Structures are given as C-alpha cells and as structure tokens.
Amino acid sequence: IKTFQTASTLGTGSLGAYVISQAQTASDVLAVMLLQKQFGMTPQNGNMMRVVPLFETLNDLTNSADVLETLFSLSAYVGAIKGKQEVMVGYSDSAKDAGRLAASWALYTSQ
Numbered sequence: 001i002k003t004f005q006t007a008s009t010l011g012t013g014s015l016g017a018y019v020i021s022q023a024q025t026a027s028d029v030l031a032v033m034l035l036q037k038q039f040g041m042t043p044q045n046g047n048m049m050r051v052v053p054l055f056e057t058l059n060d061l062t063n064s065a066d067v068l069e070t071l072f073s074l075s076a077y078v079g080a081i082k083g084k085q086e087v088m089v090g091y092s093d094s095a096k097d098a099g100r101l102a103a104s105w106a107l108y109t110s111q
Contacts, residue, residue: 061109
C-alpha cells in the first residue's frame with residue numbers, strides 16, 4: 001500500500017508500467033488497478049501506471065488467453081486502458097517448470 005501511496009505523489013509520467021510477476025488471474029491485474037484508483041491514480045489525471053501481467057509458468061502461459069478475455073469482457077477495464085494492453089511472457093520459469101520444448105511451445109501458442 002505504501003508503494004501506491006508514494007507513487008500517487010509523483011508527477012504525471014514519472015512511472016511507466018507496473019509489472020505483475022507470476023500473474024495468474026484477472027484479479028491479479030484488477031487488484032493493481034483498484035489500488036491505483038484508491039490513491040487517485042486514474043486515466044483522467046494521467047498518473048495511472050500501465051498494468052502489465054507477466055505470465056511465466058506453463059500453466060500461466062496456457063491460461064493467459066482466458067485471463068485476457070476476462071479482462072477485456074469488463075467495459076470499465078477496457079475504458080481504463082483505452083483499448084491497449086501490454087503483456088509479458090517469461091521463458092525462464094516455464095522452462096524450469098516444464099522443460100525447454102514445452103516452454104517454447106507454450107510461449108509460441110500464447111503469443
């Protein structure tokens with residue numbers, strides 16, 4: 001909470017993206033959006049950080065499309081991001097989790 005409290009005091013454009021490592025569900029993204037809103041960080045005042053889920057494990061990569069579909073089904077969310085979503089995919093954890101071949105295939109199909 002202190003992170004968002006401090007971030008809310010910084011000028012517009014001071015921060016870029018808030019990357020959520022090990023993102024697994026839509027609620028992971030929505031929780032960060034809610035915390036920003038709680039501290040007055042909104043699209044209207046220009047100091048809302050982009051929220052970027054980082055899908056890393058094999059399961060997370062496999063489920064990433066469903067997570068994004070859930071987010072995009074929420075009109076308030078789509079309005080807040082102005083129709084643009086940044087997503088990161090990770091190789092290292094999925095390779096440890098499932099092996100290099102399975103990880104590479106999951107990265108390919110999730111993208």
